[in-house]
Amino acid sequence: MFNSVRIVMTFAADPEASARWWGELLDVPVKVDVSDSGAVYAWVEHDGVELGFHPADDKRNPRGGSPVVYWGVDDVDRARERLLAAGCEHHRGPLTIERVRRIAQLRDPFGTIVGIEGP
Template sequence: MMLRGFTTVTFFADDMAAATAWYTKVFGIEPYFNKEDAYIEWRVGDYQHEFGLLDSRFAPHQPAGRPAGAVIYWAVDDVEAAYQRLLALGAEPHEKPTERGPGYVTASVTDPFGNILGVMFNQHYLDVCAGNGFTA
Protein backbone atom coordinates (compact mmCIF):
# COMPACT_ATOMS: atom_id res chain seq x y z
CA MET A 1 0.00 0.00 0.00
CA MET A 2 1.33 3.41 -0.94
CA LEU A 3 -0.16 6.56 0.55
CA ARG A 4 -0.16 9.19 -2.15
CA GLY A 5 -1.30 12.21 -0.15
CA PHE A 6 -4.41 13.78 1.23
CA THR A 7 -7.33 14.30 -1.10
CA THR A 8 -10.14 15.97 0.86
CA VAL A 9 -10.44 17.52 4.30
CA THR A 10 -13.99 17.83 5.62
CA PHE A 11 -15.27 20.27 8.25
CA PHE A 12 -18.78 20.29 9.70
CA ALA A 13 -21.38 23.04 10.19
CA ASP A 14 -24.93 23.33 11.51
CA ASP A 15 -25.61 26.39 9.35
CA MET A 16 -24.42 25.43 5.89
CA ALA A 17 -25.39 28.72 4.25
CA ALA A 18 -23.42 30.77 6.77
CA ALA A 19 -20.46 28.38 6.65
CA THR A 20 -20.43 28.40 2.84
CA ALA A 21 -20.44 32.20 2.80
CA TRP A 22 -17.68 32.38 5.44
CA TYR A 23 -15.33 29.92 3.72
CA THR A 24 -15.99 31.55 0.34
CA LYS A 25 -14.63 34.77 1.91
CA VAL A 26 -11.70 32.92 3.52
CA PHE A 27 -10.67 31.21 0.26
CA GLY A 28 -11.60 34.11 -2.03
CA ILE A 29 -13.25 31.71 -4.49
CA GLU A 30 -16.66 30.12 -4.98
CA PRO A 31 -17.12 26.41 -4.26
CA TYR A 32 -16.98 24.20 -7.33
CA PHE A 33 -19.26 21.45 -5.98
CA ASN A 34 -22.59 21.58 -4.14
CA LYS A 35 -24.55 18.45 -3.28
CA GLU A 36 -28.01 19.63 -2.22
CA ASP A 37 -26.51 22.17 0.24
CA ALA A 38 -25.49 19.24 2.46
CA TYR A 39 -21.95 18.97 1.10
CA ILE A 40 -20.01 21.88 -0.42
CA GLU A 41 -16.45 21.67 -1.78
CA TRP A 42 -13.67 24.04 -2.86
CA ARG A 43 -10.31 23.31 -4.52
CA VAL A 44 -7.67 25.38 -2.76
CA GLY A 45 -3.95 26.07 -2.93
CA ASP A 46 -0.89 25.04 -4.89
CA TYR A 47 -2.06 21.45 -5.36
CA GLN A 48 -5.81 22.16 -5.56
CA HIS A 49 -6.51 20.23 -2.35
CA GLU A 50 -10.19 19.69 -1.70
CA PHE A 51 -11.85 21.31 1.30
CA GLY A 52 -15.31 19.98 2.02
CA LEU A 53 -18.04 21.34 4.26
CA LEU A 54 -20.61 18.79 5.43
CA ASP A 55 -23.86 19.39 7.26
CA SER A 56 -23.33 18.46 10.94
CA ARG A 57 -26.17 15.94 10.91
CA PHE A 58 -23.81 13.67 8.95
CA ALA A 59 -20.81 14.17 11.28
CA PRO A 60 -19.24 11.11 12.91
CA HIS A 61 -19.79 10.82 16.65
CA GLN A 62 -17.28 9.70 19.26
CA PRO A 63 -18.13 8.07 22.61
CA ALA A 64 -18.37 10.58 25.47
CA GLY A 65 -15.02 11.87 26.63
CA ARG A 66 -13.13 11.01 23.44
CA PRO A 67 -11.89 13.79 21.19
CA ALA A 68 -13.15 13.92 17.63
CA GLY A 69 -11.81 15.65 14.58
CA ALA A 70 -8.41 16.87 13.55
CA VAL A 71 -6.59 20.15 13.01
CA ILE A 72 -5.51 20.84 9.46
CA TYR A 73 -2.82 23.44 8.87
CA TRP A 74 -2.92 25.42 5.63
CA ALA A 75 0.41 26.63 4.29
CA VAL A 76 0.67 30.43 4.30
CA ASP A 77 3.52 32.86 3.69
CA ASP A 78 2.71 35.08 6.69
CA VAL A 79 1.18 33.34 9.72
CA GLU A 80 0.48 36.53 11.68
CA ALA A 81 -1.31 38.16 8.72
CA ALA A 82 -3.36 35.03 8.01
CA TYR A 83 -4.25 34.64 11.70
CA GLN A 84 -5.35 38.29 11.95
CA ARG A 85 -7.41 38.00 8.75
CA LEU A 86 -9.27 34.94 10.09
CA LEU A 87 -9.99 36.79 13.35
CA ALA A 88 -11.25 39.80 11.37
CA LEU A 89 -13.61 37.47 9.47
CA GLY A 90 -15.16 36.30 12.76
CA ALA A 91 -13.04 33.36 13.90
CA GLU A 92 -12.05 33.08 17.57
CA PRO A 93 -8.44 32.65 18.74
CA HIS A 94 -7.44 29.05 19.42
CA GLU A 95 -3.64 29.28 19.49
CA LYS A 96 -1.69 32.46 18.78
CA PRO A 97 1.21 32.37 16.31
CA THR A 98 4.00 30.26 17.80
CA GLU A 99 7.43 29.38 16.43
CA ARG A 100 7.86 25.60 16.59
CA GLY A 101 11.43 25.55 15.33
CA PRO A 102 13.51 27.04 12.53
CA GLY A 103 11.26 27.44 9.50
CA TYR A 104 8.03 26.42 11.28
CA VAL A 105 5.42 28.78 12.72
CA THR A 106 1.82 27.76 13.49
CA ALA A 107 -1.39 29.39 14.68
CA SER A 108 -5.00 28.28 14.82
CA VAL A 109 -8.50 29.68 15.18
CA THR A 110 -11.92 28.26 15.85
CA ASP A 111 -14.17 29.04 12.91
CA PRO A 112 -17.71 30.33 13.59
CA PHE A 113 -18.96 26.74 13.24
CA GLY A 114 -16.75 25.09 15.91
CA ASN A 115 -13.97 23.68 13.70
CA ILE A 116 -10.29 24.35 14.39
CA LEU A 117 -8.50 25.83 11.38
CA GLY A 118 -4.71 26.08 11.46
CA VAL A 119 -2.25 28.12 9.43
CA MET A 120 1.45 27.38 9.17
CA PHE A 121 4.61 28.67 7.61
CA ASN A 122 6.46 25.47 6.82
CA GLN A 123 9.82 25.56 5.07
CA HIS A 124 9.50 21.87 4.13
CA TYR A 125 6.27 22.66 2.25
CA LEU A 126 8.07 25.38 0.28
CA ASP A 127 10.95 23.01 -0.48
CA VAL A 128 8.50 20.39 -1.81
CA CYS A 129 6.73 23.04 -3.93
CA ALA A 130 10.07 24.16 -5.38
CA GLY A 131 10.98 20.54 -6.14
CA ASN A 132 7.73 20.20 -8.06
CA GLY A 133 8.22 23.36 -10.09
CA PHE A 134 6.03 25.69 -7.97
CA THR A 135 7.43 28.97 -6.72
CA ALA A 136 6.61 30.58 -3.39
Protein backbone atom coordinates in the same frame (compact mmCIF):
# COMPACT_ATOMS: atom_id res chain seq x y z
CA MET B 1 1.05 4.35 -2.11
CA PHE B 2 -0.06 7.64 -0.51
CA ASN B 3 -0.29 10.83 -2.50
CA SER B 4 -1.06 14.36 -1.40
CA VAL B 5 -4.11 15.21 0.69
CA ARG B 6 -7.08 15.60 -1.64
CA ILE B 7 -10.12 16.16 0.59
CA VAL B 8 -10.51 17.46 4.10
CA MET B 9 -14.04 17.09 5.45
CA THR B 10 -15.29 18.89 8.52
CA PHE B 11 -18.66 18.66 10.24
CA ALA B 12 -20.77 21.76 10.62
CA ALA B 13 -24.24 22.73 11.82
CA ASP B 14 -24.71 24.69 8.58
CA PRO B 15 -22.46 23.20 5.88
CA GLU B 16 -23.46 25.67 3.18
CA ALA B 17 -22.84 28.72 5.39
CA SER B 18 -19.45 27.30 6.38
CA ALA B 19 -18.48 26.72 2.75
CA ARG B 20 -19.68 30.19 1.72
CA TRP B 21 -17.57 31.80 4.45
CA TRP B 22 -14.47 29.90 3.30
CA GLY B 23 -15.29 30.56 -0.36
CA GLU B 24 -15.38 34.27 0.30
CA LEU B 25 -12.19 34.20 2.35
CA LEU B 26 -10.30 32.23 -0.32
CA ASP B 27 -12.06 33.91 -3.27
CA VAL B 28 -13.16 30.59 -4.76
CA PRO B 29 -16.58 29.32 -5.86
CA VAL B 30 -18.75 27.22 -3.56
CA LYS B 31 -20.20 23.92 -4.71
CA VAL B 32 -23.28 22.43 -3.07
CA ASP B 33 -24.84 18.97 -3.32
CA VAL B 34 -28.20 18.20 -1.73
CA SER B 35 -29.01 14.53 -1.14
CA ASP B 36 -32.43 12.97 -1.57
CA SER B 37 -32.86 13.22 2.21
CA GLY B 38 -32.22 16.97 2.09
CA ALA B 39 -28.75 16.82 3.67
CA VAL B 40 -26.39 19.44 2.29
CA TYR B 41 -22.73 18.78 1.52
CA ALA B 42 -20.92 21.94 0.47
CA TRP B 43 -17.30 22.46 -0.48
CA VAL B 44 -14.65 24.73 -1.91
CA GLU B 45 -11.49 23.79 -3.77
CA HIS B 46 -8.23 25.60 -3.27
CA ASP B 47 -4.82 24.66 -4.62
CA GLY B 48 -5.92 21.11 -5.41
CA VAL B 49 -7.53 20.37 -2.05
CA GLU B 50 -11.27 20.07 -1.47
CA LEU B 51 -12.41 21.53 1.85
CA GLY B 52 -15.79 19.95 2.47
CA PHE B 53 -18.52 20.59 5.03
CA HIS B 54 -20.81 17.73 5.99
CA PRO B 55 -23.83 18.07 8.31
CA ALA B 56 -22.88 17.58 11.96
CA ASP B 57 -24.65 14.72 13.66
CA ASP B 58 -24.17 14.18 17.39
CA LYS B 59 -24.30 10.41 16.94
CA ARG B 60 -22.10 9.85 13.88
CA ASN B 61 -20.30 13.08 12.95
CA PRO B 62 -20.11 15.51 15.89
CA ARG B 63 -18.94 19.05 15.29
CA GLY B 64 -15.34 19.28 16.38
CA GLY B 65 -14.79 15.61 15.60
CA SER B 66 -12.62 16.55 12.64
CA PRO B 67 -8.84 16.73 12.55
CA VAL B 68 -7.23 20.16 12.66
CA VAL B 69 -6.17 21.04 9.14
CA TYR B 70 -3.16 23.32 8.76
CA TRP B 71 -2.95 25.72 5.84
CA GLY B 72 0.56 26.59 4.68
CA VAL B 73 1.00 30.37 4.72
CA ASP B 74 3.80 32.79 3.86
CA ASP B 75 3.34 34.89 7.01
CA VAL B 76 1.64 33.44 10.11
CA ASP B 77 0.96 36.82 11.68
CA ARG B 78 -0.60 38.30 8.53
CA ALA B 79 -2.73 35.21 7.87
CA ARG B 80 -3.83 35.14 11.52
CA GLU B 81 -4.87 38.80 11.40
CA ARG B 82 -6.84 38.19 8.19
CA LEU B 83 -8.67 35.25 9.75
CA LEU B 84 -9.44 37.24 12.92
CA ALA B 85 -10.75 40.16 10.83
CA ALA B 86 -12.94 37.72 8.86
CA GLY B 87 -14.64 36.48 12.03
CA CYS B 88 -12.42 33.75 13.47
CA GLU B 89 -11.59 33.59 17.16
CA HIS B 90 -8.19 32.92 18.66
CA HIS B 91 -7.74 29.31 19.77
CA ARG B 92 -4.03 28.60 20.25
CA GLY B 93 -0.65 30.14 19.43
CA PRO B 94 1.12 31.47 17.54
CA LEU B 95 3.78 29.02 18.66
CA THR B 96 7.30 28.53 17.41
CA ILE B 97 7.72 24.80 16.89
CA GLU B 98 11.07 24.93 15.09
CA ARG B 99 13.47 27.82 14.67
CA VAL B 100 12.00 28.64 11.28
CA ARG B 101 8.47 27.28 11.65
CA ARG B 102 5.41 28.66 13.46
CA ILE B 103 1.81 27.55 13.90
CA ALA B 104 -1.43 29.02 15.18
CA GLN B 105 -4.99 27.72 15.55
CA LEU B 106 -8.23 29.66 15.18
CA ARG B 107 -11.92 28.75 15.44
CA ASP B 108 -13.97 29.77 12.41
CA PRO B 109 -17.45 31.29 12.91
CA PHE B 110 -18.96 27.81 12.62
CA GLY B 111 -16.86 26.11 15.32
CA THR B 112 -14.23 24.40 13.19
CA ILE B 113 -10.65 24.67 14.44
CA VAL B 114 -8.23 25.47 11.63
CA GLY B 115 -4.48 25.80 11.73
CA ILE B 116 -1.97 27.92 9.88
CA GLU B 117 1.69 26.99 9.50
CA GLY B 118 4.59 28.88 8.03
CA PRO B 119 7.81 30.71 8.58
